[in-house]
Amino acid sequence: MKVFPLCAALVVAASPVMAEQVFNENVIVGGGLCAGDFCQAGTSFPEGLLRLSTQSPRIHFNDASAVNQHEWQIRANEDSSSYLSMFSILDLTAATTPFTLFGGAPDNAFWVDGHGLVGLGTSLPQQDLHIVASGNYPGIRLERTQAPAHSWDILADQTGFGIRDVTSNNKLPFFISSDAPPWAIWLDSAGYLGLGTDDPAAPLELRREDSFNFFRITAAGATFNESVDFVFTEGPLGTGELRYNIVDTDGPEMRLNADGDMRIEGALTTGGPTCAGGCDAVFDAGFERLSVSDHAALMWENGHLPAVGPTLPGEAFNVTEKMGAMLNELEHAHIYIEELHAELGAQKAEKSEMQAQIAALTARLDALEAAE
Template identity: 40%
Template sequence: MKNLSCKNLLLGVAGATLLSLGLTAPAAATMHAELASNLIDFRVDVPYRSVTLRVSGQGVDVQRTFSDQEALSFAPSEHGLADGTYAWELVANPIAGEREDGAGAAEAESTFGYFTVAGGVLVDPELSEVAEAPRAAASEAGIQGVAASAQVFTTDLIVDGSACVGVDCASNENFGFDTIRLKENNLRIKFDDTSSSGSFPDNDWQLAANDTNNGGVNRFSIEDVTNSKTPFTVLAGAPNNALFVEDSGDIGIGTNAPAVEMHIVDGDSPTLRLQQDQSAGFQAQTWDIVGNEANFFVRDVTNGSKLPFRIKPGAPDDSIFVTDSGDVGLGTDTPGGALQVQRATGAFENILTLQNNSGVGFVLTNTSGESVNSVYTSINNLASLYTVNFADGDGAELSIDADGNVTITGTLTTTGTTCGGGCDLVFAEGYELPTIEEHAAAMWSNGYLPNVGPTIENEPINLSEKTGRILNELEHAHIYISQLNTQVHDLSAEVELKDAQLRAVLERLERLEHRVGGE
């Protein structure tokens, strides 16, 4: 249990000040607020994880969370509060575990109140207001003990006219159109239900006009007396139609003509705030949903008022469309996949832009097998390199640099018709193969290989077609090589025969010369 003493947590506050705590409803017995000269001290008598204090009014909204080891104190002068009335709320955030499946948690203890700054100092709540006339005394013994000056009616009472109730009613009261008037310095209408048997409801309620303490707030409230709560309050000066309920049930905030179930009107950025305040034991988080002439947006107030989601006025139909299967369409209400981006401009348009202050990439992952298979595709701006890398532990399989140089670590395979020159048709029966002389004549005449075609310097090249034509010329060349090889073989055989014949002639000549020389 925490029972922190009143300590001055905020230092450097000059001068003594007076404060009105001005609780509009009895504080919970476990939470207390006390004036300690120049600050408010709070005490919480239940175990808690943290305590959140919020002070608002006069355009100021201050929120602070105290840990269970900090003194619970607040010095209004530290925040330079201008003259006016301020509301404060104290919430003890209970000790709780993490949220599971959106489940709630134990309710937090809370209390609230008001204080007023006047002339630069805090108003003293202990000053009391003197009534213009004394109130008739009554004992606690029921109607039998009522003072003699009181009138007691034991039958129905009908007043044909108006009635004034209160110690400040005049004998010649001018009622105007008032039927019942309450007139004194502390005004309350209490509904005291005395039911005491069975399961009959017996909760006590009260209509309260204004705080009873000095410096308190001007307000009209419905108070749950039995449970010490104030579920409804209207402050004096609230604008016209601050809350308006139409006969159809539509609710207007700032308008008396709500067009839909909830209609909010304001001159500058009407806003709906969703605030999780730790009262259920979960981390504080505040979101705003805002609309104005520039944007409709969601604001993350807790994290620096970032704007993670915005829509500009005039955004086209189906800018974002989510189907019942979870498919997302950008520009279409019939996405054909998990994400479809569609435009109908009739001209070239960058449909998808990926941008980063460094390298940019995206990952394609197949999770259907026993192991996850991923492909990492990225552009490294520093090296001006586009890469495709399978998650197989080695380097990139494909890369293209800014000069158009392509690096492939595997093989390159093409599909489709790539042999414009005929390729293997040169081996087909009936193919009219030009002679070497004819082919050479065409080559020298054209200035390029006949089946490859011209290759103009610095012009684009169809590598698939060009490779097929080169293959066709290579096959022609090998056929010609084969033909020439046959001719060489035949010529070699003929030369060998001639050589044999020549050797025989030489041998005969040698024998003849030997015989002639011997004679």
């Protein structure tokens, strides 16, 4: 084993080495070691005991212990063709450069603390990955370079947190303000979405600590009344009321309370009945109507109007169909009224004729009595 004094340095001179020196024993260098064609006699070692002094210094790792092991290289700076100032680790076998630091990188550009926390821009990382902004805001870019290429940025600053679509003209489709309330958006393990709650009880629950809550739908291109509100409030009875309100100068257009009572401010229009009972068909030629007496008998027998059907207390019914059936019965009634009116008119004419005949007979009797 060869031992060099501590004060000595093994200097590889700039002049060509005439012959290789092979050591088959351990070599201990007690002082500094310089390797490279720019090493000079008297080289000092203020920053360490090993110096590589050459253009684009490199350290090559050749693992001969097993087959198929990758060869690696530590490289400082690129060659004279590019003059890039950088520190890189190269996978020579794969022809890739998985790690590079450029000269001039700021303090704490990459930091791993004793707990394995990674800091980018900080030496005091507080999470598994902690990023401190080097500019106005910290950001993460996600980029697809294959066609069709697309890029997204995840950003945060004093105003909030957002996701930006870089490729689509820097649109900001998602943003959370820095003063957003607790549980502004919450998605639980069942897939339920809570807005204002961390315990949504439905696929979508909108919650606020007030006596009313609402959500708004807006069609910004509408000429008039571009928004509508769906409101839930305690209501005048204090039992809850659902309201539909076009956002204009008047009140809600529809109210539905906890008792099922509905109030609308306009007309109610439905799709129309199926007219299973005939509806306006009573006026059609050939329509077979029951007589007044038969219709009345059927009504009393069944306990309801024949066309309308039973309408029992507490039982739901189809308002549209009922209205059509009631129209059918109303038209029957008017036809019966018209028929009875005609019959009554004939009876009145007959009565008048009989009264005239009686009056004529009375006059003749009176005349005979006077002649005696």
